[in-house]
Amino acid sequence: MEIRRDVFQAIADPTRRAILNLVAIQAMTPGTIADNFDSSRQTISKHIKILTECELLDQQQNGREIYYYINPKKIKEVADFIEPFRQMWEERFNKLESIMKNYKPKK
Amino acid sequence: MEKKTKISAQEGQQEILITREFDLPLELLFKAYAEAEIVEQWMGTKVLKLENKKSGSWQFETKDQNGNIIFSANGVIHDFVPEKRIVRTFEMDNVNFAPQLEFLEFEKLTDDKSKLTIQTIYKSVEHRDFQLKLPFAQGLNMAHNRLEEIVKQLK
Numbered sequence: 001m002e003i004r005r006d007v008f009q010a011i012a013d014p015t016r017r018a019i020l021n022l023v024a025i026q027a028m029t030p031g032t033i034a035d036n037f038d039s040s041r042q043t044i045s046k047h048i049k050i051l052t053e054c055e056l057l058d059q060q061q062n063g064r065e066i067y068y069y070i071n072p073k074k075i076k077e078v079a080d081f082i083e084p085f086r087q088m089w090e091e092r093f094n095k096l097e098s099i100m101k102n103y104k105p106k107k
Numbered sequence: 108m109e110k111k112t113k114i115s116a117q118e119g120q121q122e123i124l125i126t127r128e129f130d131l132p133l134e135l136l137f138k139a140y141a142e143a144e145i146v147e148q149w150m151g152t153k154v155l156k157l158e159n160k161k162s163g164s165w166q167f168e169t170k171d172q173n174g175n176i177i178f179s180a181n182g183v184i185h186d187f188v189p190e191k192r193i194v195r196t197f198e199m200d201n202v203n204f205a206p207q208l209e210f211l212e213f214e215k216l217t218d219d220k221s222k223l224t225i226q227t228i229y230k231s232v233e234h235r236d237f238q239l240k241l242p243f244a245q246g247l248n249m250a251h252n253r254l255e256e257i258v259k260q261l262k
Contacts, residue, residue, distance in 0.1 A: 017247050082114050084242040090112040093127045093223075096149040100135040103145075 007054045007074075008083045015039065016047050020056060020070065027060070027069035121235045125225040133215040136223060137190045140211070152178060159187045165195065182206065190215075197227075204237075205230035 010016055015037065022028065022036055034044040048068060051057040055074045060067050115124040129136050139145050143154040156166040162183065169178035179200040186194035190213055198206035210226040229235040 011243070011247070020247060079240050079243045081243075082116055082239045085239050086110070086112055086114045088242040089114070089125055089127070090110070092149060093112055093129070096136075096139045097129050097131060099145065099148050100129075100131050100139050103135060103138070 006050075007056065007078050008081075008087070010050050010054045010056060011078065011084070012087070013047070015044075016051055019044070019047055019051060020075075023057060023068055024070045027067040029065045029067055033068065116235065116239055119232055121229045121232045123225075123227045123229075123235060123239065125227070126222065128216065128220060128222045130219065131221055132219050133190050133213060133221040136221040137213050140193060140213075141189070158184060159193075160184065161186060163187070176201075205234055207234075207238075 011020070018037070019033060022033060030045055030048055031041070033048065034041040037044055048057065052059060052068070055071055056078070057068045058071045060069065112125065112127045115126075116122075131139075139149060141159055143157045146152075146157065147154050150167065152167045152169040154165070155168055156164060158164055162185075164181065164183050166181040167179070168176060171177050180197060181200060182196040182198055184193065184195045186192055192213065193209075193211040195209050195211075196206050197209055198204075207230070208228045210224075210228075212224045212226075214222040214224070216222050229238065
């Protein structure tokens with residue numbers, strides 16, 4: 001099982017996570033998804049594109065409309081990976097490092 | 108870019124190994140773990156208690172803007188050897204999750220580089236796997252929705 005690293009970049013973005021949370025409840029058209037955000041439709045459509053490329057979202061033509069829905073298989077696949085756990089520690093340690101680089105002993 | 112933090116979690120084992128090299132002298136790396144006010148800064152939590160000695164104990168707590176406690180954890184310090192080792196337990200309060208045992212080893216690499224190895228041992232393989240998946244679950248910020256169900260069914 002191989003996962004491109006972009007998947008983790010995809011879920012690292014708060015707007016994209018919000019889209020996933022929305023679409024998880026029910027399949028939606030790009031317009032309906034965009035209505036939930038203050039950002040422009042263009043911006044949201046870029047996010048949707050990234051999520052679709054990572055296969056976190058699937059699309060289905062329904063008449064004239066395209067509906068996006070969540071790909072549970074991919075979500076599960078990503079969740080099985082420890083990359084988000086590693087990133088959490090990486091961020092924590094980066095913070096530690098930068099704090100200590102600026103550390104001035106008291107007294 | 109090389110990943111500075113490495114995680115090793117062998118399938119079927121109940122431990123996680125975290126290693127990280129720091130561009131910091133050993134002394135400063137250890138200080139970041141030993142001094143409460145520094146721990147608060149990089150862990151982003153309040154340190155209520157940190158007794159750095161054998162049989163000492165520690166307690167962390169994080170509140171949201173409204174003063175509700177959103178994270179609270181405690182443990183006992185089993186060993187504390189400055190610039191060398193900390194052995195401690197870690198238990199999150201108000202969650203049904205067994206305590207874990209942590210071995211932290213601090214090493215000097217050069218005068219301005221050091222290394223930290225954390226070995227964490229969990230009650231079972233299932234406990235460990237749950238902990239590994241938690242940041243993903245939290246990242247999705249799922250409150251009673253379908254994503255939560257999907258992730259819950261992960262095995």
